Amino acid sequence: MNSKKIIVIGGSAAGPKAASRARRLDENATITIYQKASDLSMASCGYPYYIGGFFNDRNQLLCSPAGVVRDSKFFLNAKNINAVVNTEVTAIDRKNKRIEFTNLLTGEKGSDTYDKLVITTGSSARKPPVEGIDLEGVTTLQSLSDADYLRKIRDEGKIKKAVVVGGGLIGIETCEALHLAGIEITIIELLPQLLTFLDKQMARLVEKYLQTKANVILKNGVTAFLGENGKLTAVKLQNGTEIPCELAVVAIGVSPNTKLAKNAGIEIGHTGGIKVNEYMQTNDPDIYAAGDCVEIPNLITGKSVHAPYGDLANLEGRVVGENVIMGNVAKFPGTIQTGICKVFDYGVGSTGLSEQNALQQGFDTIETVVNASLDKPGFMQGKLLITKLVVNKTNSNILGAQVIGPGEVSKQVAIWAMAIKNHLTVDDMVNADLPYAPPYSLAIDHSIATAHVMQNKLKGLFKGISAKELREKSKNKDPMVLIDVRNPDEYEEMRLGIGEKLIPLGQLRKRLNELPEDKNTEIIAWCKISLRGYEAARVLQAYGYRNVKILEGGIVAWPYQREK
Structure with missing residues (x-):
């Protein structure tokens, strides 16, 4: 029986993953990677950290988990995959199932035939068409x-x-x-x-x-x-x-490298990426594509997106590697566009839809909430997390979450990503059974607390106001009473300075006479993170005040200038 002949164009992330998966499933297949660059399996997401000096050995960007550099020799000896570097594939002849290539060092040209072809040509950095773009520096x-x-x-x-x-x-x-x-x-x-x-x-x-x-x-x-x-x-x-x-x-930003595919008559989608089905198969049944050169569905909106993330490239490559050997048995459903980055001592992460994206995509029944708290107890040196949660009010489904701060952002984003992927509701999350010990989290994890705040808001127990809305009201000098319910020493250390009155929560019930007699007066309360602000609002509502709001996220989530 003749062995399958598989050619992979591109050797960064998705290509080597597809080739490696194919090899594990079929020891007899002939597998060749053609790579335009001189290196293979580069951990490109690690480039900023190499530049910044987090590590100094360049080979760390090219190593396997065992510490072996993934060069052509490694692919041949460890995987029996022929990895040809410094070689550009210049054309795909779909009729004869053949590719043409050029060795970029010698200029030598050649061709090769395939049974199944995998396109993982990646993306290129966009450059503004302005004067001086080619200057040194x-x-x-x-x-x-x-x-x-x-x-x-x-x-x-x-x-x-x-x-x-x-x-x-x-x-x-x-x-x-x-x-x-x-x-x-x-x-x-x-x-x-x-x-x-x-x-x-x-x-x-x-x-x-x-x-x-x-x-x-x-x-x-x-x-x-x-x-x-x-x-x-x-x-x-x-x-x-x-x-x-x-x-x-x-x-x-980047643009998908699709010229080779387009010239061969491979269908290109509206985002500019190669169009693939759930099997990562193009309009040619013998040609698959993965990584930064493709477009995939957004699982929330159903619309195609270009999602050039290293983790997705590897997942897509794995699906391709299985399908070129076994037939179309593995599926890649799409993305909810989960991402995270390190900003000095801050983590910044997001999954699903932001509020502005949800509105643009036609979700007109959304609710949002901002929650701020530590990631673990203060006695364990807990650090701040600020989360914005976006849900669909009609069914309480979680649509998106954004998390920022010096706390454990990655864990929080991962929790919300799994919740969105599995169509969980706010009610599913309020009693989530997550691991707890003081070195790792609060007794009620930040994510669960965020769900509690959202549940209170959906039930009408919590009426929030965003920092932006409060700032606009303050600028417009709208009639309202502003109450900071923290302690005096906290107030002296940090405050908004927009005309608020200091009434510590423990004194509120005794100082109700300082508030307007008109129970329809708009009152906005807050504290450091607005937990005490919420408790103050519940007290005021119990005493008949009908228009009480809480500044979501409190002072720590105030993104504008503060008096202190």
Whole structure:
């Protein structure tokens, strides 16, 4: 019996995963990877941390869990996979099931035939079409050579000022890496907020924290990179400002590499990625695709999205590897777009839909809540978490969650991701059986407490007001009574300073005479995280006040200037 012949185009993440899975399922298949770059299985999400000096051995980016560098020799000896590097596949002949390739070092051309073909050509960094983009000192962070370039800059220590163009995941992580190298950073973002997967209040909290480490400029784009003698000297912005710098890292997103597939008549979707079915199969039944070059369904909206995440690339590659050997037996259903990044001492994560995305997608019956608390008890050095939860009011299904802060963000995002994937409701989450011990969490985990707040809100027990709404009301001088129910020493240490009255929770019942007699008066209460604010609101409601609201997330989730 003839063995199957499988060719994989692309050797970063999805391709090697597909090849390795195929090999484990069929020892006799002939499997070849063609890789345009000189390296294989690069841990590209680790590039910022290599640049930042979290580790110094470049080979760590290429190693297997056992510490062996995954080069061509490794693939041949350990997996019996022929991995051909520095070789670009230039054409796919679907009729004759053949590919054409060129060795980029020698110029030698060749061809190879396949039974099943896997396209994992990845993505390329977007570059703005502006003057000076090719100056020395202007770079992206997409390839290992980019990482090598930036690591060399870090090690030399000569450059003192840099600009990062783009306030997304890669831009923020690059900012930290360069800051750790002692470089003064300015982040330029065309949009009115950083990290567009977050809602504005959450993004504003991240921005406020990031401003303690770097300069942040929003609602401004780059019109030119300025230089002398071929080297970058400054970046010019839309408003005419020129920012002196010797380095600019462009991080404005990526575009799927689909030219090869498109030229072969492979169908491309509306996001620009290769269109695949649930088996990761293209419109050609003998050609599969995975990784950054494809588009996949969003499991909440049903719409196709481009989701260039390293974890998804590996999961998709595994499905492909199984299907090219066994037939279409494995499925990849899609994504809820779960992501996380490290922002200095903050974690920033999101899963599912943000409020603004939910509204854009036509969800018009949503409810949101912001909850702030520690991730574990104070006596175990607990750290702050701020979560915004988005649910569908009609069925209480959880649609999305955003979590930020110095606390254990990853755990929280993982909990919400599993809840969304399994269509859990708020009522499912309020009694979730999660592990508890003081070194790891509060007795009522932050995620469960967030569900409690949402349940109270859905039942009408908790009437919240967002920081944005309160700020607008304050600016408009709307008639309302503002009450801070913390202790005096807390008030002196930190306060909003927008006309609030200090009435500690323990004194509230005795000082009701200080409130207006009109029980319809709007009263807004808060504390540090608004747990005491909620208790104050319940007290006031019990005494007949009908228009009492709680500032969601309290003072710690206030994203604007405070008096103290």
